[in-house]
Amino acid sequence: MNLDQKILRARAKEISRHKIKQDDMAESLSVVEFLLIPERYGIESKYVSEVLSLREMTPIPGTPAFVAGVMNVRGKIVSILNLKLLFNLKERGITELNKIILVRMDRMEFGIVTDAIAGTLKVYPNTLSAPPANLHGINAEYIQGITPDGIILLNGENLLTNKTIIVNQK
């Protein structure tokens, strides 16, 4: 078996897999996958307005620790949350290499600090498994389920409507 045949075979395999995915497209969810090292998370694309790089974030004093600061996104001031603190993960500091996912539902919009954006993928809801009962730290209401790949799929609606993350302006 020479090198060309190998390459051809690998390519054929790839194409056949895409076919299967395209067949089930109607029932699938489009999910943006991101990393909160060491875990992989996902959020449905319908809640995501935009992904962008972290630029000139201004910390706001007097806010809870999970509020990293505010950022100017094309003339719009958006607050940025650090989910690691919210999910009691190990904080490793924020740099300009971190990416921001702007999430939005109705009038609620804020950014989430991620370590990296992995990309978009299709998730079939019937393949999701319930979050494990011993999942400590993360409030179970934020989690929609866990994909067979081990991606924790966040519940965007709960996350965006949660009162705990709204800072009181009194």
Place this chain on the structure above:
Amino acid sequence: MKSTFNISTKAKLFLGFGLIIVAIILLSILSFVSFNNINNAQTGMFKSMQMERNLTEFKADENRQMLTMLQITISKDPTRTNELKKQLVDKAALIAISLSLIENELQSYPVQLQKFNEIKVQLKRYIENREKRLTLNDAGKIEESINMAREIEGPLYEKIRMMILEIEKDFSDIIDAEKAKTESLTQSADITIIIGSMGIILLSIILIFWMIRMLRKISVEIKNGVNILGTSASEILTTVTEVSTGATETATAISETTTTIEEIRQTALMASQKAQSVLENAQKASDAAENGKESVQQTIEGMNRINQQMNLIADSIVKLSEKNRSIGEITSTVNDIADQSNLLAVNAAIEAAKAGEQGRGFAVVAQEIRNLADQSKQATAQVREILNDIQKAVNLAVMSTEQGSKAVENGSILARKSGEMIEILSDTVTEAAQSVIQISTSSQQQMAGMDQIVPAMENIKQASEQNVIGTKQTQTAAHNLSELGQNLKIIIEKFNV
């Protein structure tokens, strides 16, 4: 004796015998003197006696003259008278001679001479008287003559006789004195001779004892000497034997030495040859050292060139590093762009998903863009890795160049040192060459010396052979000496003093 008087035996003997001879001579002189004295005394006595007899004879003559005169006076016969007269005159002449003789002899007796002179005066008167009587007789006056005889002649004669008797008496006394003197002299001479003889005998006895003692001493000393001679002879014999064996050993040693000398000669020859070859080698080494010096110089120059090259390399590496950095900046920019592209692709995908069925084609495009962004990211990652590798390599190269620079510097120093070493080596080699020349000359001298030693050894050999013969002769001589000592011992035993 030897310790007290340091006189030789000969002198002692001379002294001893000389003493005796002197004593004998002294005794002889003494005896001679004594006998001479005695003789003188006896001669004097004899003379006195002669004188006495002469005087007696003279007295008798006068008496006879008187008698003849009487006969003349008495006789009647003229012939007879003439005969008597003639007799008287003859006698008178004889008496005159004898008188002069007596007078002569009386010269040494002055007292008696005086007396005699008186006698002579009286005799003259007497003779005159007699002449007178003769004339009277011739005249025939006999009576008158007789009277004259009776009155004058008689007393005169008597007087003369008395005077002669007196002188005779004197001489008799002299004789007695001389006799006594002679006797005393004889006695003293006897005593002197006896004492002298006794002294000589005593001296001789002492001398004999002394000589015996001396001889005994000499013989004892000779005996000791003979004993020493015997032991010495035996010692000489043993020594000579040792010397003989030693001479034999010497002979063997000499032959060994001769062979050794030959070996040494060979060795010296070899040394000379070796020295020659060493000299050549030294020359070669010196040339090599010269070449080495040049090489070292070239090495130093090469090192300097390498150093320059190294400096160039270092500069190039620094530039390379800078370029690398700018590449890194570019790649990071590319990476940023890829990142942004990725985000854009994600955003596009999200928008496509939101668009639903219409956005599906866009989603594929977005996916492709994303893939491209990923690829460019991977490429930039690879570039970065490569750049990192390059940077590492550059760092290594920098370190290496630094080390190389240091190494070059060290090499330079070492080369310089080796140059100095080579110079020292060259000097040493030159010195060694000079030494080798000296060695060569000295080994040649050694060879010459060996050539001289060989005949010398031959001479020594001959001398040692002669030595052996000589020692053999000495051995026999020592034997003879030993025998001589033995004989001397026997002789001394024989002449035991």
